[in-house]
Amino acid sequence: MNTEKEIVIEIKNFNGWYDQKQALKDINMEIKKKRVSAIIGPSGCGKSTLLRSINRINDEIPGYRTSGEIIFEGKNVYENNIDLSTLRKKIGMVFQKPVPFPMSIYENIAFGIKLHTPRNSRKMDEIIEAALKRAALWEEVKDDLDKPASSLSGGQQQRLCIARAIAIDPEIILLDEPTSALDPIATQKIENLIEHLSENYTIIIVTHNLAQAIRISDYMYFMFQGELIESGKTEDIIKNPKEQLTEDYLNGRIS
Numbered sequence: 001m002n003t004e005k006e007i008v009i010e011i012k013n014f015n016g017w018y019d020q021k022q023a024l025k026d027i028n029m030e031i032k033k034k035r036v037s038a039i040i041g042p043s044g045c046g047k048s049t050l051l052r053s054i055n056r057i058n059d060e061i062p063g064y065r066t067s068g069e070i071i072f073e074g075k076n077v078y079e080n081n082i083d084l085s086t087l088r089k090k091i092g093m094v095f096q097k098p099v100p101f102p103m104s105i106y107e108n109i110a111f112g113i114k115l116h117t118p119r120n121s122r123k124m125d126e127i128i129e130a131a132l133k134r135a136a137l138w139e140e141v142k143d144d145l146d147k148p149a150s151s152l153s154g155g156q157q158q159r160l161c162i163a164r165a166i167a168i169d170p171e172i173i174l175l176d177e178p179t180s181a182l183d184p185i186a187t188q189k190i191e192n193l194i195e196h197l198s199e200n201y202t203i204i205i206v207t208h209n210l211a212q213a214i215r216i217s218d219y220m221y222f223m224f225q226g227e228l229i230e231s232g233k234t235e236d237i238i239k240n241p242k243e244q245l246t247e248d249y250l251n252g253r254i255s
């Protein structure tokens with residue numbers, strides 16, 4: 001396996017505050033291209049805040065402010081002239097609870113494509129089929145594309161949300177606890193899918209499920225109380241954590 005991968009995101013001296021409360025403290029990290037990176041750590045340590053800062057979706061929370069840099073494609077995403085719609089096209093996101101739009105399976109995916117790439121509309125059917133195939137959902141829904149997305153199971157809805165993200169051709173997919181609302185079988189399907197997706201996309205996943213992070217990630221980033229404590233290849237961190245806090249977390253002494 002080629003482990004020397006290109007860096008696609010570099011986070012430098014990054015801080016985040018909700019009003020007076022500092023949620024992220026001087027975060028420095030590098031994300032490797034076309035790998036699965038898992039951000040782990042106990043509840044409230046800042047995982048989601050960090051993930052949601054990467055595509056600036058956290059800007060939507062009143063009172064949230066940041067300092068430092070998140071470099072993507074040679075630019076700090078917090079520069080004033082960054083176009084947020086383009087940023088979020090390139091850095092897609094899937095949330096904890098599947099949130100399909102109240103429309104058909106087909107329209108759920110078409111909607112995002114029309115929003116971001118109207119010129120592609122002639123090829124719509126092809127793009128939708130390809131996205132559903134990549135999200136491992138095509139075989140289950142190909143005869144039901146006109147049915148409401150709400151008729152799908154929770155796991156299928158989550159794969160639909162992943163297909164929706166894929167359809168607008170992102171480079172990076174952010175996944176915020178994508179399986180926490182799913183049963184074990186649906187979870188396994190998503191985990192298999194994530195491993196597959198990293199052939200084509202950079203995946204950054206937040207999970208409170210350490211076993212899941214170990215199963216699917218190439219790199220792990222352990223956070224505690226707003227700080228990044230340790231990061232590295234998953235197998236190295238598991239076998240040989242350098243920090244006592246990491247070891248305590250891996251051994252279940254911190255949860």
Ligand SMILES: Nc1ncnc2c1ncn2[C@@H]1O[C@H](COP(=O)(O)OP(=O)(O)OP(=O)(O)O)[C@@H](O)[C@H]1O
Pocket residue numbers: 018021023041042043044045046047048049050061208
């Ligand atoms: N909208 C908000 N307003 C104020 N404080 C917030 C807000 N969202 C998160 N926080 C605080 O910021 C800190 C980090 O929260 P965050 O949700 O990023 O942690 P997390 O590691 O993802 O937690 P969990 O695993 O429980 O989802 C916590 O102390 C939390 O209370």
